Amino acid sequence: MQPxxxxxxxxxxxxxxxxxxKLDLEIEAGKFVTLLGPSGCGKSTTLRMLGGFETPxxxxxxxxxxxxxxxxxxxxxxxxxxxxxxxxxxxxxxxNIAFGLELKGxxxxxxxxxxxxxxxxxxxxxxxxxxxxxxxxxxxxxxALMRALAPDPDVLLxxxxxxxxxxxxxxxxxxELKSIQERTGKTFIFVTHDQEEALTMSDKIVIMNNGxxxxxxxxxxLYRRPESRFVANFIGETNFFPGxxxxxxxxxxxIDADGDRLRARTAARKPGVGDTVDLAVRxxxxxxxxxxxxxDNAIEGELxxxxxxxxHSSLTIRxxxxxxxxxxxxxxxxxGFAPGPIWxxxxxxxxxxxxx
Amino acid sequence: xxxxxxxxxxxxxTGNAPRYSGWIGRLAGSSAYRFSIxxxxxxxxxxxAMLLAVPLLWIVVFHIGPIFQLARISFLQQFPIPAGxxxxxxxxxxxxxxxxxxxxxxxxxxxxxxxxxxxxxxxxVYPVAYYxxxxxxxxxRTKALLLLLVPFWAGELIRTFSVIMLxxxxxxxxxxxxxxxxxxxxxxxxxxxxxxxxxxxxxxxLFMLLxxxxxxxxxxxxxxxxxxxxxxxxxxxxxxxxxxLSKDGIVSGCSLVFLTCVGVFAxxxxxxxxxxxxxxxxxxxxxxxxxxxxPVGAAFSMIMLVAALAIAGLFMRIVGGSRSTRFM
Amino acid sequence: xxxxxxxxxxxxxxxxxxxxxxxxxxxxGPLLLMFAMSFKDATFIAFPISNWTLDWYAKVVQDxxxxxxxxxxxxxxxxxxxxxxIIGVWISMLISAEGIWGKALLxxxxxxxxxxxxxxxxISLRIFVSVLDMQTGTAAIIMGHTVHAVPxxxxxxxxxxxxxxANLVDAARDLGADSFIAFCRVTLPFLGPALVGGMIFCALxxxxxxxxxFFLGGYRPTLPMLIFAKVQGGMSPEINAMATLVVIVTxxxxxxAERLTRRSRIS
Numbered sequence: 004m005q006p007x008x009x010x011x012x013x014x015x016x017x018x019x020x021x022x023x024x025k026l027d028l029e030i031e032a033g034k035f036v037t038l039l040g041p042s043g044c045g046k047s048t049t050l051r052m053l054g055g056f057e058t059p060x061x062x063x064x065x066x067x068x069x070x071x072x073x074x075x076x077x078x079x080x081x082x083x084x085x086x087x088x089x090x091x092x093x094x095x096x097x098x099n100i101a102f103g104l105e106l107k108g109x110x111x112x113x114x115x116x117x118x119x120x121x122x123x124x125x126x127x128x129x130x131x132x133x134x135x136x137x138x139x140x141x142x143x144x145x146x147a148l149m150r151a152l153a154p155d156p157d158v159l160l161x162x163x164x165x166x167x168x169x170x171x172x173x174x175x176x177x178x179e180l181k182s183i184q185e186r187t188g189k190t191f192i193f194v195t196h197d198q199e200e201a202l203t204m205s206d207k208i209v210i211m212n213n214g215x216x217x218x219x220x221x222x223x224x225l226y227r228r229p230e231s232r233f234v235a236n237f238i239g240e241t242n243f244f245p246g247x248x249x250x251x252x253x254x255x256x257x258i259d260a261d262g263d264r265l266r267a268r269t270a271a272r273k274p275g276v277g278d279t280v281d282l283a284v285r286x287x288x289x290x291x292x293x294x295x296x297x298x299d300n301a302i303e304g305e306l307x308x309x310x311x312x313x314x315h316s317s318l319t320i321r322x323x324x325x326x327x328x329x330x331x332x333x334x335x336x337x338x339g340f341a342p343g344p345i346w347x348x349x350x351x352x353x354x355x356x357x358x359x
Numbered sequence: 360x361x362x363x364x365x366x367x368x369x370x371x372x373t374g375n376a377p378r379y380s381g382w383i384g385r386l387a388g389s390s391a392y393r394f395s396i397x398x399x400x401x402x403x404x405x406x407x408a409m410l411l412a413v414p415l416l417w418i419v420v421f422h423i424g425p426i427f428q429l430a431r432i433s434f435l436q437q438f439p440i441p442a443g444x445x446x447x448x449x450x451x452x453x454x455x456x457x458x459x460x461x462x463x464x465x466x467x468x469x470x471x472x473x474x475x476x477x478x479x480x481x482x483x484v485y486p487v488a489y490y491x492x493x494x495x496x497x498x499x500r501t502k503a504l505l506l507l508l509v510p511f512w513a514g515e516l517i518r519t520f521s522v523i524m525l526x527x528x529x530x531x532x533x534x535x536x537x538x539x540x541x542x543x544x545x546x547x548x549x550x551x552x553x554x555x556x557x558x559x560x561x562x563x564x565l566f567m568l569l570x571x572x573x574x575x576x577x578x579x580x581x582x583x584x585x586x587x588x589x590x591x592x593x594x595x596x597x598x599x600x601x602x603x604l605s606k607d608g609i610v611s612g613c614s615l616v617f618l619t620c621v622g623v624f625a626x627x628x629x630x631x632x633x634x635x636x637x638x639x640x641x642x643x644x645x646x647x648x649x650x651x652x653x654p655v656g657a658a659f660s661m662i663m664l665v666a667a668l669a670i671a672g673l674f675m676r677i678v679g680g681s682r683s684t685r686f687m
Numbered sequence: 688x689x690x691x692x693x694x695x696x697x698x699x700x701x702x703x704x705x706x707x708x709x710x711x712x713x714x715x716g717p718l719l720l721m722f723a724m725s726f727k728d729a730t731f732i733a734f735p736i737s738n739w740t741l742d743w744y745a746k747v748v749q750d751x752x753x754x755x756x757x758x759x760x761x762x763x764x765x766x767x768x769x770x771x772x773i774i775g776v777w778i779s780m781l782i783s784a785e786g787i788w789g790k791a792l793l794x795x796x797x798x799x800x801x802x803x804x805x806x807x808x809x810i811s812l813r814i815f816v817s818v819l820d821m822q823t824g825t826a827a828i829i830m831g832h833t834v835h836a837v838p839x840x841x842x843x844x845x846x847x848x849x850x851x852x853a854n855l856v857d858a859a860r861d862l863g864a865d866s867f868i869a870f871c872r873v874t875l876p877f878l879g880p881a882l883v884g885g886m887i888f889c890a891l892x893x894x895x896x897x898x899x900x901f902f903l904g905g906y907r908p909t910l911p912m913l914i915f916a917k918v919q920g921g922m923s924p925e926i927n928a929m930a931t932l933v934v935i936v937t938x939x940x941x942x943x944a945e946r947l948t949r950r951s952r953i954s
Binding site: 426429438517522 | 699700703704706707710711713714715716717718720721724774777778780781784787793796797799800802803804805806807808809810811812813814815817818830833834837864865866867868871872891894895896897898901902911914915918919926927930933934937938940941942945949
Binding site: 086094150 | 855857858860863868876
């Protein structure tokens, strides 16, 4: 299937600094795609280039099979939901939503029907005569979303639209956004620096860093199989054990980490024997026990602190050489640990050896 | 009229349905628009042209043009240039100024007068601005400010005229003083420096008030409280905190008032006397009456403009102040 | 915030209050005096007022010269306001646009007519008019007043634009408006009240302007020129009534403009 959006080797530089560096990205229609990364990683620039507010320094942007690289924003069939909503303060909610439809030359009664229908979609019936200043943050957010959806764009762009909301409302809106996306079947491209937001809503996450794509994939794959230290660190929490590769057996690498012999899955970029690697293990993949477990992947440490949080316990463990390891354990399966010596172990399929 | 039975209600929009797609949709869709502005707005070059053309043309022609022409004419021997002659350039017009104290004295008088009025305005208006910005009850602040603004809508000439009414020989001031037995015969209050400064101050006080008010209002009150807490007395607080923090307002207020004072024309004609001839009157004479010597008048204007801007600029440089607040 | 601890204790506070009211009397006194005199029943200006009359107002309202000057001034103010608003807003759009080089210089040049002393500005315009081979008169006056008014429009519009959310125009463009329609539909309504306030300000300065009109005017007098001529020609009590009428109208309009700009600053 032809992708609905295609960034073809797109570069954008400000002065000498590339904000987006040779970006190649294809986005399928009907998906909820998130561009995730720290601030300054180029995700917003990417979005603004697609919206038409920035022109790439080089490369092409193809939208629905049409080269739109140098088209102004008003001639592209994409709409943006802005970070601070950018609702027109002097127009009613209805007029705001109708704005794009009026410019399409739609007849008044058809606009009226479409506005009513869209307001129903977000349960804001009867709000069409209110002014934006009379709405709450969440309501403004929904109106902005409907205004952008009204002209029926090929792709809807969302530029960190939830960042102005408080935590509880944000979670609620995440679910609502995802359900609107599913109901309308539109392609959503969502930009955020919040990994939790990305994991909750996305069909596909594109992780960006320094203007480049670090890794992309569905949330599960990204969480379970990070391909770089950056991704492992950016999505979720990860413990790293640096070491040298002793041998490679198929998809498994055997590593010497400060004298411990550890086994882990190799990442897509396979290390060679003798290479320095970081072994990445999620806190919840670590199994703690008071006695030495059988088999490989066992490390002895000292329990420094245990914090009981109801549905899990968070353990802070210090290894002999001073490294700190975090582990999450299920309180239903253990009775807690006494401070002092403790054994850690993990399944080799839950650990990845990342080339440093 | 039963609205519920109206069949239009279920179909198209009813009478009270919002009317969408107004003129803007029709305008954007019309071919006249699409082939004119719409076409320009499509390309980056077109948008830039729309944005640049009129403003740049206006600024160059009407903002720079007159001053440039003033400068050019000031170097001409004759203006209008007589037919057949090439219009040679000369310094002669400027030399006239320095040759005769008849011109030099009013010039200096004009500058000193403006400086004095500026200083007087600062000293008089500062406490007023301070009072409105910080002392008066915040709820009544707008009213206190408006009371000061209202007279300024009266206009230059009417206010000058009202000053005449006050100061004339049989004006209110003299009548009042005689009633009180302070004087036997009217004292001449009009047509001298007193009436001139009184009237000009009356005209320009607003230009001092607004920048000062804006600057003082911005000073956070807790700064002064903090200083008081650290043991600073009222005078120290004023000198070390309020004065430095209102510097921007002082700079822009003084520059504005000084430049306005230098250019006042009507008031000196009406309020001044033979002993108070200041420079604008001298310049004006070159443009009216028999002595049609425009180049000389232009040269004198240039001298005045350069002197006034130099003094204002020097003042700003010495006292300092942030760029953005100047003239705003 | 406690006003009490601000700067002075109570005694200086009373002093400041007194000073403020003295200043108010200084500003309003002469005008009130003029109001009072406009009701005086005598052909010369002097105190005290013994008999009160409305004769002067009747006279002013029937005075052809006054009415003609008033209408002429209104016409000039109207034309000036239209031109100055269009050009001022246009210049502001240029100065506030993205990626324009030399904005500080542009702003300084746009404000130039506001800093040139009035007298010199008038003379430079007079010379400019004759260099262009234009006649003095209505067109020249309107040009002069417009040049003088543009900086004030620019400053007011730029001040208001600074409070406009950056991406409102982006949003309009994104929804299919080209830059001109986005300007008409979003930027102009946003400027709204501030712009109307600025326009009234323009009109009032135009009606008030004497020095430029004096140098650029033709034979038909504007209101300030008529008052100037009357004042110079001797004190007729009629001027009091005339001035009072003008003050009442301009002050009312001015107050309205002030309220508009104030409200737009809050919202």
